[in-house]
Structures are given as structure tokens and as C-alpha cells.
Amino acid sequence: MPPRTRNPGSEWLALSAPDPAEIHREWDADQLAHLPSGRLWLAVETDFLRSVDAMQRIGPDRLGPVLVYPSADLAWWLVPCGAEEALADLGRLTVHPAGWMLRCPPAERRLAVDRWFLSTVPDRSRVREEWEKHAIALLPCGALFAAVRIPSFLGQAAAGTDEQAAVDRYLAEALMGPVICDRHAGQYYALVPASTARRWGVPGSVCLGVGQDLGAPRPGLLFEEGARVYWSVPMGSAGELCSPGAVAQMVMAGRSMVVARG
Template identity: 35%
Template sequence: MIGERASEVSGTMTAHAERELTVEHWLLSAARDAETARAEWASHGVALLRCGSTFSAIRISASVVHQAAGTETPEAVAACLNAALEGEPAFLDRYAKRYYLLTSRSAGTLGWCLPNTERLGFGGYVGVPSVRIRQSGVTRAHWVVPVESPGTLCRPEFVVRLGIAGGILGARSTVSARLTPLEESRA
């Protein structure tokens, strides 16, 4: 019985490690030099990756995300983002106080104009945390909603939903607007 459980745990850990490695390789396809990026992840926990080929990124103020979540508590914000983004990837740069949502390279190419956000596309760079960094305080940036598989990206409408809940579109900025728009737009 113990041997079966150990084998099951080992298999789960192996599958998780393989998934992380696959996601890491996918992210590295956005690096100018994969070995340099890998070294940056090893020494600093964050690597500078190019936007516009593998993915683009939407940078959004932490205050907007906290307004949408109705809290600044990391666990509650993570749960809110995970629900609002339906598990699609986001990370926090705690020094810059900005969240980054990875989106398709074509997202917002015709003009991104959501207040308190910025689209980083072709020609832009973003400091992306290692896929292994999933908790605050280890490095300057960490995954709040980790990338679960290569190519998993946020849909722009989720960013707009988050903006509405965070009050940046002026649609609603009361307490009732916090999580309600996130849930209503799924219905």
C-alpha cells in the first residue's frame, strides 16, 4: 500500500515537472537567447522575454486588480484572478506594482485603449518569472495564475472584464462592482 502511494505521488510529481519543462521551453521561444534567459531565471528568477511573437502582454495596475478583487490579500487576489481569467496566465511584478496577463500576439493590435493598462506587443519586452516561482517574496515577480500548458493565453475580453470590475472604465466603481461583473459576464 505504501509503495503504491509513493509511486502515485512520484508519477504526479514527474508529470508536474514535465509540464513545467514544456511550458518553460515554450516561454523560451520568446527569448532572444534561450541560454541567457535560462541563466537569468536561475540567478534572478526573472528573464527578459520579447513580446509579439509567442505572446503579447497586458500590463495592468495592481490597484485596479485589487479594486476588482475587493482586497489586497495575495491569496484572495489570486483566487479572484484565477476565476476572472478562467485559469489563464497572469503574474505580478511586486516592485512595479503591476500585474501582467499574457495574451495572444494579435490581441489589441488595432489599438489598445483600456485606461490604466498597456499592451506590450511587437518590439516590447517583459520580465517573466520562472515557471517554478509561484509565491510572493521569492523574487520581484511571481506567477499568480501559472501557465498550465504551452500556448495558454488570456483572452482580451477577460482583461476588459477585470477593468470593469476594477472601476477603470467608469461602468461601476462601487463595492457591488467588485466581483459581480466578473461573474455576470460568464453567465
């Protein structure tokens, strides 16, 4: 396996250890590295679902490093050393002491996104194989995400154009989260928090939740590659999802435009 292209996030994480080179060797071998807390950061442990909600509220521009383990319903927020007192009175948080070991992947965004999607299934090799052979794999909705299915004509109406690249740009600006396009079926799928499916009721769209599967293209697969199903808006960071309110507003705007045209 060729060495990874390193990024500043991974370099910073590796400096947590006495031997950063050993950390990079473990990551190059596709292994999780053991990083000790207390040198550059402390790890605050809490449950995953609360963390997803908090990350959505904070937003990607203000969010610091967070490691998630969805199948175990755990997340670890990396906070400055000395933050114990500020967090002492908050319930359902565990601030691990200096020297506690965090098993951690590198910070490469694409790798993190891949692993986030793979954590939804017990058989990760099956998904990897399907992505490799077919560029698309079935993933279950309802645990990490739900998917709002939107007819393409509503997306085009809201965007004011049927030119594919222009619609993709509009969706990126309007929804600010991952969107899948199935060109042959004429559908968009906006990925939203899993809890959205329980309360979704926007006419002209359907929210896929627990017990339903989504055909997800290989992370990073774009329109230019000619795939039938591709990422109209790729996931920028692991766990970064569309705002349900923004999706609802876009669907309603598209319906209004369709009605106005008669």
C-alpha cells in the same frame, strides 16, 4: 541529470515507438525523440498562429495533444488513426502518413511551458541563466504572446480585497490564464494572444506587443517563495493564455469599483 518523473502523457507517447524504453532514454538525456505516426495517432501539420487561435477556441478541457514549433510557425495536432478522410477537404492542413517521424519532447507540463517561453528568444542559454541566477528574464512580446499591464489597485478593486493571495485566487478564476505580479512596481501582467496588442484600447491598461520586452519570472515561481516578481497565476499548459475579453472585463470592473468609491 536525474531521470524525469514520468507522467501518463509521456508514457502514451513512448508507446508509439517499437522501443518505448529508448524513447525515455532520449528524453532523460534532454533530447527530442523520433516518434513514428500510424501506430497510435497521425500527425496533422498546420501553421502555428492558426493553431494558437484554434486552441484558445477549443479550451484546455477539450484540447488533445498538440506540439508547437513557434519559430518555424508550425504545429502538429495528434489525431486518431483513420482520421484522414474527415480532414481531406480542409485547406492548409497536411496529414502525414503512417511511418512519418515526429521529433517530440516529453509531455511534462512544466518542461513544455519552459520550452514554450524559451522558443521566443534565439539565446536560450541566456534566459536559463537569468532564471537560475535572478529568477527573472527579459522575453520579447509580440511573437507568441502580448502582455496587458494592469495597475495592482485595479486588480485589487475588482477582487474586492488587497490581500495578495486572495487577489491571486480571484485572477485565476476571472482570467483563467497566466498572470505575472510585480509587487514592487504595483503591476499585473496578463498574458494574452499576440494579436491583442494591435487592437487593445481598454482605459487604465496598456498592452505590450512587438518591440517591447517583459520581465518574466522563472516558470512556476510563486508568491510563497518571496520573489519580487512571481506568477500570480502560473501558465497551466504551454501556450495557454488569458482571454482578452476576460482581461478587459476585469479591468473595467476594477475601474468601476474605483470610481464608485470616489
